[in-house]
Amino acid sequence: MRDVSHHPIFQALQKIIHDAADVIMEIYQRADLGIEQKSDHSPVTAADIAAHRTILAGLNAMAPDVPVLSEEGVVPFEERSQWPLLWIVDPLDGTKEFIKRNGEFSINIALVENGVPILGMVYLPTTSEGYFGVTQSWRDLPLGAVKWQGHEVESINVRKPNTPLIAMTSRSHGPSLPVELKDELKARYQSVREIPKGSSIKACRIAEGVADLHLRRGPTSEWDTAAQQAIVEAAGGMLVSPKGLPFRYNQRETLLNGHFFVSGPEIAPNVMAWYQQKADEEE
Numbered sequence: 716m717r718d719v720s721h722h723p724i725f726q727a728l729q730k731i732i733h734d735a736a737d738v739i740m741e742i743y744q745r746a747d748l749g750i751e752q753k754s755d756h757s758p759v760t761a762a763d764i765a766a767h768r769t770i771l772a773g774l775n776a777m778a779p780d781v782p783v784l785s786e787e788g789v790v791p792f793e794e795r796s797q798w799p800l801l802w803i804v805d806p807l808d809g810t811k812e813f814i815k816r817n818g819e820f821s822i823n824i825a826l827v828e829n830g831v832p833i834l835g836m837v838y839l840p841t842t843s844e845g846y847f848g849v850t851q852s853w854r855d856l857p858l859g860a861v862k863w864q865g866h867e868v869e870s871i872n873v874r875k876p877n878t879p880l881i882a883m884t885s886r887s888h889g890p891s892l893p894v895e896l897k898d899e900l901k902a903r904y905q906s907v908r909e910i911p912k913g914s915s916i917k918a919c920r921i922a923e924g925v926a927d928l929h930l931r932r933g934p935t936s937e938w939d940t941a942a943q944q945a946i947v948e949a950a951g952g953m954l955v956s957p958k959g960l961p962f963r964y965n966q967r968e969t970l971l972n973g974h975f976f977v978s979g980p981e982i983a984p985n986v987m988a989w990y991q992q993k994a995d996e997e998e
């Protein structure tokens with residue numbers, strides 16, 4: 716990626732995400748995290764709400780003409796279906812991990828144009844690692860993906876899988892890698908290691924070339940995947956349905972995603988073949 720670190724949009728988004736991280740970490744230190752139940756019985760904390768407000772104010776100041784859809788600020792489809800360009804935000808992805816205080820949570824901001832995630836930024840407040848990917852230029856941003864930590868900014872790319880193949884799995888939601896697929900991958904790559912992690916960090920590890928695969932067979936929402944999809948695509952990988960189709964956003968009344976996997980191009984055909992075989996068996 717041509718040096719992006721001086722670009723005003725990158726810097727403005729970085730400031731917004733760092734401010735949200737400060738707000739989250741301040742609450743993370745408190746004895747009382749302000750935990751409540753949402754109507755769908757999932758937990759929400761004072762940090763989700765405070766980070767949402769920080770990001771909303773920052774995006775509104777930076778790009779007043781672009782509306783925001785957030786996990787903590789859902790807009791009816793009737794209204795948002797009129798938005799060709801919008802931000803999709805998860806102010807705190809991995810709320811359960813935040814509550815368990817295991818550090819595995821992230822902040823996610825994506826820009827979506829006509830359904831396509833054209834840029835994404837993900838930040839991990841507990842390790843100060845940030846990821847940024849651009850798949851279609853907006854306001855002259857260069858295409859590609861970077862990772863930053865402190866003042867260090869480096870280009871990132873997915874890797875060609877080696878031994879052991881690293882599969883990222885959810886820490887708190889959903890099953891590990893299916894045994895049959897694991898066996899197939901073992902036959903090809905000798906050994907497979909599974910690493911459980913909360914939040915969008917799983918896809919970021921694939922984008923930066925230190926892991927190879929993540930299969931998600933439980934439900935997620937559009938704000939969980941939009942930013943990570945842009946980053947992974949900008950790094951040469953994919954976030955796709957079992958048939959290999961990239962997700963599109965803000966196109967339907969439901970905000971729930973179907974099953975998906977994240978990988979580089981080399982093992983994607985194996986994974987799609989496994990899904991196809993499974994579908995044939997179930998028919």
Ligand SMILES: Nc1ncnc2c1ncn2[C@@H]1O[C@H](COP(=O)(O)O)[C@@H](OP(=O)(O)O)[C@H]1O
Pocket residue numbers: 757786805807808809810811885886887888912913914915933934935936939
């Ligand atoms: N039953 C469900 N319906 C919708 N989304 C769900 C869900 N169970 C888990 N998720 C999503 O999975 C995310 C966590 O993923 P992971 O297990 O990979 O860390 C949660 O993010 P939030 O913490 O932002 O709510 C949540 O959005």
Ligand SMILES: [Mg+2]
Pocket residue numbers: 786805807808809938939
């Ligand atoms: Mg989430």
